[in-house]
Amino acid sequence: MKKLWISLTYLVFIVLLIIPLIRIFSGSWAEGWEGFVEALTRPQSLHALWMTTIIVVSVTLLNTIFGVMLALYLVRATWLGKRLKQLLNSLVDLPFAVSPVIGGLMIVLILGPNTIMGVFFEDIGFKVVYALPGMILATLFVTFPLMVREVMPVLQEIGTQQEEAASTLGAYSWYTFWKVTWPSIRWGVIYGVVLTVARSMGEFGAVLVVSGNIMNKTQTATTLVYQDVENFNVLAANSVALVLAAVSVGLLLLMEWAKKRKGH
Amino acid sequence: MNLMFRSRWWSFGFRSTIMLYFVVLIVLPIIGVYTHSFSLGWEPFWYSVSDPLAWKAVLLTIRLAVIATLINVFIGTMIAWVLIRYRFFGRRFLNSLVDLPFALPTAVGGLMILLLLGPNSWIGELSERLGFEIVFHEPAIVIAMLFVTFPFVIRAVQPLLEEMDQSEEEAAYTLGASKAKTFFQVIFPTILPGILSGAMLAFSRGLAEFGAVVLVAGNIPGKTLIASVYIFGEVESGNPQGAAAVSVLLLTFSFLILWTVNVIQSRRAGK
Numbered sequence: 292m293k294k295l296w297i298s299l300t301y302l303v304f305i306v307l308l309i310i311p312l313i314r315i316f317s318g319s320w321a322e323g324w325e326g327f328v329e330a331l332t333r334p335q336s337l338h339a340l341w342m343t344t345i346i347v348v349s350v351t352l353l354n355t356i357f358g359v360m361l362a363l364y365l366v367r368a369t370w371l372g373k374r375l376k377q378l379l380n381s382l383v384d385l386p387f388a389v390s391p392v393i394g395g396l397m398i399v400l401i402l403g404p405n406t407i408m409g410v411f412f413e414d415i416g417f418k419v420v421y422a423l424p425g426m427i428l429a430t431l432f433v434t435f436p437l438m439v440r441e442v443m444p445v446l447q448e449i450g451t452q453q454e455e456a457a458s459t460l461g462a463y464s465w466y467t468f469w470k471v472t473w474p475s476i477r478w479g480v481i482y483g484v485v486l487t488v489a490r491s492m493g494e495f496g497a498v499l500v501v502s503g504n505i506m507n508k509t510q511t512a513t514t515l516v517y518q519d520v521e522n523f524n525v526l527a528a529n530s531v532a533l534v535l536a537a538v539s540v541g542l543l544l545l546m547e548w549a550k551k552r553k554g555h
Numbered sequence: 556m557n558l559m560f561r562s563r564w565w566s567f568g569f570r571s572t573i574m575l576y577f578v579v580l581i582v583l584p585i586i587g588v589y590t591h592s593f594s595l596g597w598e599p600f601w602y603s604v605s606d607p608l609a610w611k612a613v614l615l616t617i618r619l620a621v622i623a624t625l626i627n628v629f630i631g632t633m634i635a636w637v638l639i640r641y642r643f644f645g646r647r648f649l650n651s652l653v654d655l656p657f658a659l660p661t662a663v664g665g666l667m668i669l670l671l672l673g674p675n676s677w678i679g680e681l682s683e684r685l686g687f688e689i690v691f692h693e694p695a696i697v698i699a700m701l702f703v704t705f706p707f708v709i710r711a712v713q714p715l716l717e718e719m720d721q722s723e724e725e726a727a728y729t730l731g732a733s734k735a736k737t738f739f740q741v742i743f744p745t746i747l748p749g750i751l752s753g754a755m756l757a758f759s760r761g762l763a764e765f766g767a768v769v770l771v772a773g774n775i776p777g778k779t780l781i782a783s784v785y786i787f788g789e790v791e792s793g794n795p796q797g798a799a800a801v802s803v804l805l806l807t808f809s810f811l812i813l814w815t816v817n818v819i820q821s822r823r824a825g826k
Contacts, residue, residue: 292734293641300637300649303630307702308655311667318670360573370570381817385581387756388809390763392783393802396790397584400591400799432580486657493660496765496783500790513662513766520666520770529670532663539658546658547651 312536319533321526330530338507339515340534343492345423346511350430350491355484358438359476365439366446383439386432394432395500398425421503426511429497434490441483442476445553449475478553485549489542492535588806592799603800608776612785613804619693619781620761623700627757631708632750638709639716656705661766664702668695668771691773696781699767704757711753715746748819755816759809 319327330336364371365380386394402409402419412419419425449472457467495513502509504518512531519528593600603609638650656664672689673679682689689695719742727737765783772779780788782805789798 296633296637297641297643300634301645303634304649304652307705308652311664311671311702312655314670315663315667357573357576360569361577364570364573368570379577381814382577382581384813384817385585385810388759388763388806388813389585390765390783390786390802390805390809392765392787392790393588393763393806394584396786396795396798396802397588399790400795401584401587403795428580432584435581489658493658493663493766495660495662496787500787513660516660516662516666517766517770520669525670528666532660532666535660535663539655539660539663543651543654543658546654 312540315529315532315536318529319526321529326526327530327533330527331534333527335506335510335515336527336531339510339512339531342423342426342510343512346427346430346494346498347488347491349427350434351484351487353431354434354438354487355480358435358483359442359480362439362442362446363472366443367451383436386435389432391429391433391494391496392500395429395497398429398432398497398501402428420501421505421509423509425501426498426509429501430491430494433494433497434487437486437490438480438483441479441486445476445479446472478549482546482549482553485542485545489539489546492538492542585806588799588802591796592803594799595796599796600800600803603794603797604804606797608780609785609797609801611777612780612782613801615780616762616782616805617808619696620700620758623697623704623761624754624758626697626701627704627708628750628754631705631753631757632712632746635709635712635716635746639713653706653709656703661703661764662770665699665767665770668698668702668767672698672771690771691775692779695771695773696768696779699771700761700764703764703767704760707757707760708750708753711756712746712749715749716742719745748822752816752819755812755819759812762805762809 319330361383365376365383368376371379389397399420400406402412402425404410404413404420409420417424419428453471454467457471458464493513494511495517498511499514499517502511502514504510504514506518510518512535516528516531516535519525519531592603634653638646638653669690670676671678672682672695674683674690679690687694689698723741724737727741732740763783764781765787768781769784769787772781772784774780774784774788776785782801786798786801786805789795789801
């Protein structure tokens with residue numbers, strides 16, 4: 292009986308995860324090394340990968356800072372009422388329930404070229420929708436809960452004793468944060484960063500709607516894969532997908548490592 | 556530096572910034588979609604939602620997401636059980652592999668399915684010869700949803716199995732209960748909240764999925780066009796109000812699910 296369950300588990304993993312992964316890796320070599328390099332060094336591929344990098348870096352930075360602060364407030368703040376805290380707490384999860392396409396649509400509806408705010412921003416020479424800022428906003432929305440949800444349980448677990456001790460002994464709040472709070476939430480934050488990087492790199496629906504997918508302008512790596520598939524250029528799609536998949540596997544290893552450290 | 560952060564004005568400014576960021580980024584857009592869908596009044600909203608293609612897309616999405624979730628409940632519970640209770644070669648490797656769908660871009664997931672099951676692959680040819688088609692038809696959509704939601708049930712059940720008190724199980728055995736009976740009467744009730752909340756999360760993710768599905772579904776209106784792809788199409792064809800109307804349907808549904816998960820979880824925590 293035990294053997295049967297284990298083999299079934301192996302079967303699911305091999306069919307659902309391992310074979311597809313191998314297929315991506317082998318598919319890029321269909322026309323040898325040259326085909327792969329050629330597909331990857333197309334100007335639009337390089338540009339798309341560069342856009343993805345910009346988005347990943349800025350989104351991760353912003354969400355880490357604001358996510359950690361918000362988690363601190365939602366757990367610790369005394370200036371927020373209990374009811375209000377509960378309400379805010381349940382609002383954090385909203386992006387999980389929203390389809391990425393709808394997430395993109397929201398930004399188009401509020402900041403699009405036909406709206407009051409969109410016109411205002413365009414007048415001062417700042418294009419949001421169909422440009423980089425909109426794409427960053429969309430990705431920020433989609434990845435927002437990840438950091439907060441990683442840090443909050445850790446903060447709840449460690450309690451306030453140490454922090455209170457530190458401040459009664461006269462440590463300033465900023466100092467208390469660095470010396471007392473930060474060391475205990477560190478691995479939670481790192482895990483959150485890895486999750487945010489993975490999600491922002493892979494974001495597709497929201498970015499596709501907001502960016503308009505203009506080649507060499509607002510195209511990211513994932514939307515390029517989509518466009519290549521639509522143009523029946525599977526080999527090129529495969530090469531870009533391989534880069535993304537390789538980074539994902541690397542992130543997965545990082546996740547494992549951070550999870551282990553977090554557990555201690 | 557320290558004095559700066561201690562001063563009242565600083566902390567006030569700091570707090571307001573964080574809260575403003577939160578409200579502007581999360582709350583405002585959602586209110587925006589609801590108001591926009593009714594921006595032209597009740598009638599255009601009703602008109603957009605009652606378009607047969609629109610509600611067919613929503614119904615199809617719900618039906619396929621239910622199927623994917625049910626499959627996930629079975630294999631997810633099984634895998635969680637095997638990974639926690641048995642020791643075998645490659646266990647830790649498989650356990651880390653569970654999160655792969657979270658780490659992998661969904662568009663890449665869709666491409667994988669397309670490459671493996673598409674018309675040029677041998678599985679695709681075989682199934683075509685047998686007279687049923689996978690890619691650009693419903694099965695491919697279910698597979699895409701299954702792939703994307705794979706980790707949810709496993710990750711929700713695992714901690715419950717881990718912290719479960721094995722003495723109850725042993726007591727059941729010593730009292731002469733069969734393995735199946737022990738499972739259904741002792742183990743199953745303990746892990747049920749995990750299965751439920753995992754299934755709900757998987758379901759709402761399945762409803763929302765876009766990247767993996769858009770590549771494999773074929774997107775034939777009324778047949779293989781799911782709700783998120785329908786919304787995308789409406790945006791592309793310059794009808795944001797119609798897109799917003801269908802979004803509101805889908806959003807309200809997802810919020811109900813999320814709320815249910817929260818209730819289940821808070822009940823468990825309250826115990």
